[in-house]
Amino acid sequence: MNDTLQPAGEAAAPVHPMVRFAGVTKRYGPLTVLNGLDLAVAAHEKVAIIGPSGSGKTTVLRLLMTLEEVDAGVIEVDGQPLTHMVRDGQLVRADRAHLRRMRGRIGMVFQHFNLFPHMTALQNCMEAPVTVLGLHRDEARERAGELLAMVGLADKLDHHPAQLSGGQQQRVAIARALAMRPQVLLFDEVTSALDPELCGEVLSVIRDLGRAHSVTMLMVTHQMGFAREFADRVCFFDQGRILEQGPAEALFAQPREARTRQFLRAVMEAV
């Protein structure tokens, strides 16, 4: 007898990706930015999205944050449609409560930090847990303090963004995203706005996070070295589709497509 079988009468746990894009098309006027994109990301997987400028990488993250709407196709998070819900057997546009719940599952760290300038590091990390999740202020303060300590800023809780370096501000932004306890964390070129010597501290925080947390991560990056080391899988985007994808080591060592090889060569030469 196969003892891995489910006991009789007990339903098997549903197996679905944490994030799924199915046939997603996104247009801005006449410009088709995503062209029937299919992408499935497993729970706890770390995926790096690379590719030329304008290939639709950031649009993938913005759609997940519901900052944009798809023109065709479906996006699901943890098996549920992101912007729609099933009512009376019909798929209808989600109401505000559903959207709020789904948004709470996803956190994003932006290229330009987007911290509130008038708030301290601690207040920046407490704001959404209190106002969106309804967490008690004491609990939010404790959570924020722990996360800021985790990103190495235990001594900067009362500093305002203007008193922090770019790298420190980006670490506050990472702690702030984590304070919402998201299932999925999105990183959009998080080191692009930093001086090169400050990139390392931010990447090191993300590296530690990847080891310590089970959160699913999608990262748009131009840092090929980091993508190679950090990601379980790398997706190469070209013209709104995934042209090639695979385990980081394999994709960088032996890209299959001529376009991928050309892109990687150009990026390496620019370093």
Ligand SMILES: Nc1ncnc2c1ncn2[C@@H]1O[C@H](COP(=O)(O)OP(=O)(O)OP(=O)(O)O)[C@@H](O)[C@H]1O
């Ligand atoms: N709100 C918008 N309105 C019109 N065009 C847009 C909008 N947002 C993005 N685009 C265009 O869509 C295309 C894809 O943008 P996106 O930011 O997803 O690309 P990307 O691959 O992330 O590029 P990059 O590496 O330069 O950031 C680009 O040509 C961009 O100019």
